[in-house]
């Protein structure tokens with residue numbers, strides 16, 4: 001029975017840890033600013049991030065955060081093009097799910113470029129995100145296959161000026177079990193249940209036969 005509990009615990013840890021967010025401070029909550037305010041930062045002084053200037057907002061100007069209380073405005077101040085980036089440890093050949101939320105500040109034609117880049121500067125993914133809604137969050141998600149032990153995510157403003165491109169909830173996780181299997185067969189939650197049942201059945205069978 002103790003062994004059975006251990007296997008359950010092991011399966012639980014495996015299934016939860018594989019979905020941990022690999023992006024550090026992807027929700028921009030770490031550098032805490034006061035509620036209903038904004039503050040300018042150099043990207044390098046924001047936990048996990050590098051790049052140009054950026055702003056952090058805390059439920060400011062009538063827009064609640066997508067997650068937590070804070071989010072970032074890509075078009076900060078003092079420059080024309082704003083770019084922030086972060087690398088994660090990755091494993092070549094492994095699939096990863098990436099997602100984030102974005103919103104327009106003042107106009108629908110705000111836009112930025114989202115890129116996923118491998119360790120040898122090869123582009124794994126590149127898309128201009130230009131379908132923003134003003135003061136409301138849209139979500140973007142994709143899945144990619146890592147090519148190296150380091151993968152970089154970069155957000156670069158396309159629309160110029162110091163207003164716009166609000167982003168929050170940036171997440172990268174190892175792809176779900178079903179995504180990993182999608183090329184061969186579609187696997188859903190009940191199949192995971194089947195997997196659990198099979199391992200328990202095999203364990204009980206082993207126990208019975210060893211008696």
Ligand SMILES: [Ca+2]
Nearest residue numbers: 027067068070
């Ligand atoms: Ca947030």
Ligand SMILES: [Ca+2]
Nearest residue numbers: 032033034058
């Ligand atoms: Ca805050």
Ligand SMILES: [Ca+2]
Nearest residue numbers: 075076162163
């Ligand atoms: Ca700004």
